[in-house]
Amino acid sequence: MLSIKNLQAQVEDKQILKGLNLEIKAGEVHAIMGPNGSGKSTLSQVLAGNEAFEVTGGSVRYQDQDLLEMSTEDRAREGLFLAFQYPVEIPGVSNLQFLKTAINNIRQHRGEGEINAAEFMKLAKEKIKQVNLNPSFLKRGVNEGFSGGEKKRNEIMQMLMLEPKLAILDETDSGLDIDALRVVADGVNALRSPERAVIMVTHYQRLLDYIVPDYVHVLSQGRIIKSGGKELALELEEKGYGWLGIDEQAEA
Amino acid sequence: MTNMREVLPQAAAEPDLPPALQDFAKQRFEGLTGIARPSRKTEAWKYSAKRLNKLEGLQLAGNAGEENAPADLLLGNVQSHQLVLSNGHLPSSLPQIEGVSIKAFSALSEAEAQQVAKGLIATRDDLPFAEINHAGLGEGLYIEVAKNTQVELPIHLLLVHQGEGMSLPRIFVHLQTGSSVSLIESVCAVSASSEQSLCNQVSDFLIEDNAALTYYRVNDDHDQLPQVAATGAQLKRDARFFSHVLSLGCPLGRHDLQVQLLGSGAECDLNGVCVAQDRQHFDHHTCIEHIASHCNSNENYRCIADDKAQIVFNGRIHIHPDAQKTLGEMSNKNLLLSSEAEIDSKPELEIYADDVKCAHGTTIGQLNEKEVYYLKTRGIRKEQARQMLTLGFVLEIVRAAPIAELAERWEQRLSELLSFED
Ligand SMILES: Nc1ncnc2c1ncn2[C@@H]1O[C@H](COP(=O)(O)OP(=O)(O)O)[C@@H](O)[C@H]1O
Ligand SMILES: [Mg+2]
Numbered sequence: 001m002l003s004i005k006n007l008q009a010q011v012e013d014k015q016i017l018k019g020l021n022l023e024i025k026a027g028e029v030h031a032i033m034g035p036n037g038s039g040k041s042t043l044s045q046v047l048a049g050n051e052a053f054e055v056t057g058g059s060v061r062y063q064d065q066d067l068l069e070m071s072t073e074d075r076a077r078e079g080l081f082l083a084f085q086y087p088v089e090i091p092g093v094s095n096l097q098f099l100k101t102a103i104n105n106i107r108q109h110r111g112e113g114e115i116n117a118a119e120f121m122k123l124a125k126e127k128i129k130q131v132n133l134n135p136s137f138l139k140r141g142v143n144e145g146f147s148g149g150e151k152k153r154n155e156i157m158q159m160l161m162l163e164p165k166l167a168i169l170d171e172t173d174s175g176l177d178i179d180a181l182r183v184v185a186d187g188v189n190a191l192r193s194p195e196r197a198v199i200m201v202t203h204y205q206r207l208l209d210y211i212v213p214d215y216v217h218v219l220s221q222g223r224i225i226k227s228g229g230k231e232l233a234l235e236l237e238e239k240g241y242g243w244l245g246i247d248e249q250a251e252a
Numbered sequence: 253m254t255n256m257r258e259v260l261p262q263a264a265a266e267p268d269l270p271p272a273l274q275d276f277a278k279q280r281f282e283g284l285t286g287i288a289r290p291s292r293k294t295e296a297w298k299y300s301a302k303r304l305n306k307l308e309g310l311q312l313a314g315n316a317g318e319e320n321a322p323a324d325l326l327l328g329n330v331q332s333h334q335l336v337l338s339n340g341h342l343p344s345s346l347p348q349i350e351g352v353s354i355k356a357f358s359a360l361s362e363a364e365a366q367q368v369a370k371g372l373i374a375t376r377d378d379l380p381f382a383e384i385n386h387a388g389l390g391e392g393l394y395i396e397v398a399k400n401t402q403v404e405l406p407i408h409l410l411l412v413h414q415g416e417g418m419s420l421p422r423i424f425v426h427l428q429t430g431s432s433v434s435l436i437e438s439v440c441a442v443s444a445s446s447e448q449s450l451c452n453q454v455s456d457f458l459i460e461d462n463a464a465l466t467y468y469r470v471n472d473d474h475d476q477l478p479q480v481a482a483t484g485a486q487l488k489r490d491a492r493f494f495s496h497v498l499s500l501g502c503p504l505g506r507h508d509l510q511v512q513l514l515g516s517g518a519e520c521d522l523n524g525v526c527v528a529q530d531r532q533h534f535d536h537h538t539c540i541e542h543i544a545s546h547c548n549s550n551e552n553y554r555c556i557a558d559d560k561a562q563i564v565f566n567g568r569i570h571i572h573p574d575a576q577k578t579l580g581e582m583s584n585k586n587l588l589l590s591s592e593a594e595i596d597s598k599p600e601l602e603i604y605a606d607d608v609k610c611a612h613g614t615t616i617g618q619l620n621e622k623e624v625y626y627l628k629t630r631g632i633r634k635e636q637a638r639q640m641l642t643l644g645f646v647l648e649i650v651r652a653a654p655i656a657e658l659a660e661r662w663e664q665r666l667s668e669l670l671s672f673e674d
Contacts, residue, residue: 048629076631088626092644101640102630109631141644142626158630 001026001063001197002047002166008057008222009046016042018222019058024166027194031208031233032201034219035241035248040201041085043219044170048082049075062166076102077109079165083155083172085201090142095154098142099124099161106162127160130190132183149180156187167191168199173207185210205237220246256380256387257284260418264312264390268358270365273389276374281387287380296378299564299596300535303504304381307450307478312388313417315341316442325410325438326470326498328661332408332436339414340421340453341391351401352433357392357422364394368424371456372484372510379508382482385420385454392422397431397463406434406468406655413441413477416448423455427463427491434655438470441477446503453481457493461515464492466654469507471499472665475532478504489515489544496653497524497553498662499534500669506535513540513547513575523653524553525646525662527669528561528593535564542575542605551582554646556670557593568600571608578608586616587645635672642670 002024009017016039024030034040046053047060049072060067067075090098104114115123128135131153143151152172159167172184188198188211200211208216208230216232217224218241226232226244241248263281267274289305290297297304316338333347335354346354357368368374373382397403413419425435439451459465471479479502485493499505511520526534540549555563569580586595599612619641627637643666650666653659 050625071634072625072628073631073633076629082629084626084629088620088622090623090626090641090644092647093627093640097640098627098630101632101636102627105631105633105636162630 003061004058005060006058007043007046007055007060009042009053009055011042011053015056016222017046020223022217022224024197024199026197028215029192029198029200029211029213031213031216032199032219033203033205033216033233033236035246036203038219039222040219041170044082044085044168044201047168048072048080073105077106081159081162081164081167083152083159083167083169085170085174087143087151087155089144089146091144093142094139095142096124096138099158102158102162123161127157130160131157131187132179133157148175149177152176153180153183156184159191160187163191165195166197166199168201170201171203172200173202173204181207182210205233208233218244220244254289255285256287256289256383258289259310260284260384260388264388267390269389270357270360270362272362272365272369273357273360276369277387277389280383284383284387287383290380296537296566297380299562300504300506300533303478303533304480304506306447310416310418310448310450313339313413313415313419313449315339316414325440326472326661326665327408327436327438327658328664329657330406330436330655330661332406334408334410335393336410336412337393337421338412339419340411342393349403349407351398351431352403353396353398355394357389357394360394367426367458368392368394368456371424371458372486372512373454373456373482376484376510379482381452381480381506382454382508385422385452385482388420389422390420392424394424396426397428397433399428400430401428402431403433406436408436408438411437411439411451411453413439413444413449413451415443416445418450418452421451421453423453425455425457425465427457427459427465429460430462432464434466434468436468436470436658439473439477439479439481441473444476446476446478449477451477451479451481453479455481455483457483457485459485459487459491459493461489461491464494466494467496468653468658469495469497471505472501474501475503475530477502480506482508482510484510485520486512486514487518487520490517491515492518493520494654495520495522497536498650499524499526499536500665502532502534504533507537509536509538511540511549513542513549514544516544516546518544519548520550522549522551522553523649525649525666526553526555526563527646527666528556528563529558529669530561531559532561534562537566539568539570540580542569542571542578542580545574545576545578547575548579549581552649553584554586554649555584555595556587556589556642556645557595558589560590560592562594562596564596566598566600567612569602569610569612571603571605571610573604575605576607578605578610580608580610582612584614585645586614587642588616588618589642638672639667639670643667
């Protein structure tokens with residue numbers, strides 16, 4: 001589904017990704033772990049098409065297309081979804097209007113008609129309940145005045161509405177209490193299927209108690225320095241990043 | 253020195269007015285020679301003077317009859333009592349509304365005429381174009397809402413400017429104690445020309461104790477008609493004035509909005525949305541005078557300028573020495589959509605009382621690319637993302653309008669106007 005080869009990217013003349021390789025097949029859940037500053041968000045943003053990050057080398061293929069040639073909106077329409085580490089607040093655009101516009105754009109891309117208003121409301125109410133947010137949040141501005149945890153739930157809510165093929169979760173677990181963490185995990189587990197894949201970017205092992213990954217990768221200084229099964233996360237938790245010779249101070 | 257007499261060489265012919273208003277017009281006409289024409293050096297007019305002074309030698313526009321009111325007045329499904337003023341002239345039959353007296357100035361008693369001459373704009377001497385309206389006074393519309401009368405449907409004043417020349421619509425509204433009404437003023441043009449027409453309007457509102465006026469002013473004439481308007485509201489004890497201004501299409505739109513909080517407990521909200529495109533120019537000057545104690549004022553203007561348009565916002569709050577326990581808030585946020593557009597924002601606070609809470613904030617910015625990107629990551633087209641964000645920038649203010657059908661119609665119009673689709 002996703003094939004990243006020797007990916008290099010920079011921001012403001014600073015090289016951040018320095019030759020990253022990653023293969024992901026449909027049905028798989030991958031965890032990417034690494035200390036702060038190792039390039040996890042950069043990888044996520046590059047995959048989503050953030051133009052602030054410049055790709056300087058390598059290739060990314062997604063479902064037999066050159067991902068790097070696709071516009072941000074086309075990536076989303078082809079089923080790529082990024083749950084942001086720091087979602088923006090957009091006062092003036094309601095969650096409802098935002099979600100409806102997004103769904104209709106994606107439907108249009110697939111050659112389908114606009115979603116029926118009643119059907120949409122039913123879906124939105126169902127999904128917001130699923131992430132344990134009050135339905136009144138649907139009428140509020142996108143993330144406007146939401147707490148950190150509410151923003152993360154809202155990202156999961158969007159993911160559930162849009163049903164992506166490839167979901168990338170950038171530290172969706174950070175700063176969450178145990179209830180919110182369960183909501184996130186349940187959301188991701190509900191989405192798991194043989195046709196979909198998930199990349200979970202995380203700093204901690206905790207989330208992986210709830211979403212058991214097929215593979216764990218350790219990112220350091222813009223490269224994946226170690227890959228393994230789910231036991232790698234436990235080992236990291238026990239021994240710390242220093243175990244792999246990573247100097248956490250040096251990364252950030 | 254050039255003076256305002258050049259703008260109005262002759263007063264209205266033999267106006268049929270009560271003595272108090274005849275004297276008023278006569279004095280103001282004589283005074284025109286002493287009033288300098290605004291130039292680029294006149295601080296309050298520096299941005300608008302050039303365009304206004306291009307409108308040389310306009311005759312007073314005559315009564316063009318009552319036909320031809322454009323169909324779409326941004327009213328949507330709003331039910332109203334409608335009154336069409338054609339070039340400022342009153343229709344032959346006036347609506348009958350229970351508890352409301354609607355008359356021409358010519359039918360006023362001497363006491364009522366004196367009231368009109370004491371209106372806020374009528375007593376100002378620093379508004380050179382309002383001065384032309386005073387001096388050229390020929391006809392006017394007088395509305396009085398009786399004590400404790402709540403007028404259910406809004407009164408819609410449709411100011412139609414027809415043809416070339418200058419029209420001088422004049423409105424006076426008196427809300428007696430405990431009464432309330434909504435007034436919608438919309439200005440539109442029929443075969444006007446941006447070089448040869450000017451609508452120069454004055455509206456004065458007197459709001460007695462515990463009365464409430466909700467005022468809507470809409471302007472969307474598709475570029476034909478330059479406009480200058482002055483609106484004044486005087487608020488007595490516990491009176492309320494809620495103003496919603498929507499400025500859209502107009503080659504030149506100057507609006508002076510003046511509020512005096514004269515009685516304690518009075519409150520005003522001034523909301524404004526302005527969108528300027530092409531080479532349009534809008535100049536909004538507001539002034540809130542806190543004269544009595546315990547009054548609240550809240551002002552919120554949002555402006556969007558695209559292409560080569562220019563928008564000016566000048567918001568003044570003046571807190572007089574006796575206005576203790578004042579709460580005053582003013583916010584003006586501006587969005588520039590093109591590098592050739594210009595927005596000038598100038599908040600002015602003058603505070604002479606010590607126990608007051610007063611805040612103001614101004615921002616001028618561009619669309620936030622992080623927000624555009626966030627919407628795009630959800631599959632939303634770039635043009636649509638930009639439209640949603642620009643519309644979102646003003647929507648909060650539009651939706652503050654209490655008549656929901658009106659707010660909906662405004663929102664619909666704005667989303668057309670702010671479309672980035674090719
Ligand atoms: N917009 C940016 N401008 C400048 N430097 C950035 C920017 N974004 C990230 N960086 C830098 O890139 C490095 C990697 O950051 P990031 O990808 O956010 O790491 P992580 O998500 O693993 O904590 C850090 O050194 C960070 O300071
Ligand atoms: Mg990060």
